[in-house]
Amino acid sequence: MEYVFQPIAFALFMLITLLTLGISWYAGRQVKTASHYFVAGGGVKWLVNGIAFAGDYLSAASFLGIAGMIAFYGFDGFLYSIGFLAGWIVALLIVAEPLRRCGKYTFCDALVFRLEDKGVRLAGAVSTLVVSLFYLIPQIVGAGSIVQPLLGLSYEVGVVLVGALVIYITATAGMVSTTYVQFIKGFLLLIAAAMLTIGVLWVTGLGPTDFIASIIDNPALVTPRGTMDGSLFMAPGIKFTNPLDFASLAMALILGTAALPHVLIRYYTVPTPADARKSTVIAIAAIGVFYMLTLFLGLGATHFMTVDLGNQNLSAPLLAEFIGGEIFFGIISSIAFATILGTVSGLIMAAAGAIAHDIWTVYLGHDMTDDETLRMTKITAVGVGIAAIILGIIAKGQNVAFLVGLAFAIAASANLPALISVLFWKGTTARGVELGIWTGLFSSAGLIMIGPTIMGASAIFPLANPGIVSIPLSFAVTFGVSMMQKK
């Protein structure tokens, strides 16, 4: 699809982007210590943190990717909405409060709180880095996709643009700025999704239930993948032709949320464990409402066929253009762009923290002052940002929700077994955790490499998502090695 420059949309885009940068600049002036940079001094209010949680989580994958996935694959796309939220129950009921009691800056801090071991620190830091990079790629892909219709620029220029902006935000302001950007963006995203849903129902003249029923009842539903029976489109099996792929994705999504480094780091930005719990509840409510609305965004795009057959990620912005013209398109696209800026900032913070704090300072033993730690982290953030730009250009054309699903599988495989065993099982040993992390990391990443995502029809491993194999394997190694050592 060819896109042209749209001046009003561009003006709105500039307004929201400059507002984001202004907040970063203002917040950056308050950063004096490493604690301020990494976790905003641990002084964020739970309500703000809760919406910021939602802002962090409702990334490009949620807004652009899921809407596109539902538009193209019907019910199979909606599975992402269900699983992405279900994961928060694990975070709230199992992980939130115990984690807040034992951490400082990063996921690794929680692991080594009990197991003072350099091997555990290194494994946790590498895992954080890999998960963050896998999560970064879809965000950058989303940014490149948005810039094409919004500014008339090429995908590659969009990727470089968002990369440069995010490097500026993370290298100057840290978690204080990221929190407030995410707070504002979280609200804007909810409003945008609600406006789009109302728009879909208003244009069709149907209520929510009737609209969904009209899709299911249509025996010749026109979808981006051809004409088919609506009842089949709204049942499992369009995307996940191998039933085990459905189960594997569901497992990765519900177990991955509580193991994402950029989500975990936000538990340290509030003063108490009770605040961690309250902010998680706010996040679940906000994210839950949003995911219910994604069904209408995706099906709305199918109903009006506002899709780009070469880029699933543009279904929601193009739906906005159909409903409300250039202005609505500009608003929705700018919010999506701000979403990406905020999420990428949080991810780069987590990755930079893993390198500068866990590997450079603690594992390699470089004794640094607070100022030196800050400088090192900011230099690292620039490096991670450049790596993200390169990877984003390589991953052009992939659905961002699908890519995020892979990041969830890696996080659930490498981080969750370690976290659960450290928090709740006295028999856990350092070697068990270390080997469990490496097993989860290599098995999940390795299965993706030999799976259909990379190898296509000649894949050795048949499933697109490796979770169903790599998550139990990592749990088994963590518990097995620990038990053998205790004997």
Place this chain on the structure above:
Amino acid sequence: MTEENKTDEIMAVPEKDQKTFKRGVQLFVVYITIYTLFTIVGTVRKEILMIRMFGMNLGIVGGMSIIAGAILIAVYYNWYAGKMEAEQ
């Protein structure tokens, strides 16, 4: 401090907080059981999710219920934990 003592420190919370955690685990078991059943049905008997219900199908109604259920559990758990904290 030994490793086991540090585990105790993570879990060393007043009795009422332990009750809260137990309630959280109970809710988690209920939720994960429903989610697992939904996934198994979608994996091996997907035609069940096509059964019509409330004008939609069981897949959509079930999916929406899982999302709404998460919100309800979160609100209830927060209320319960707050009540326990107030009693301390």
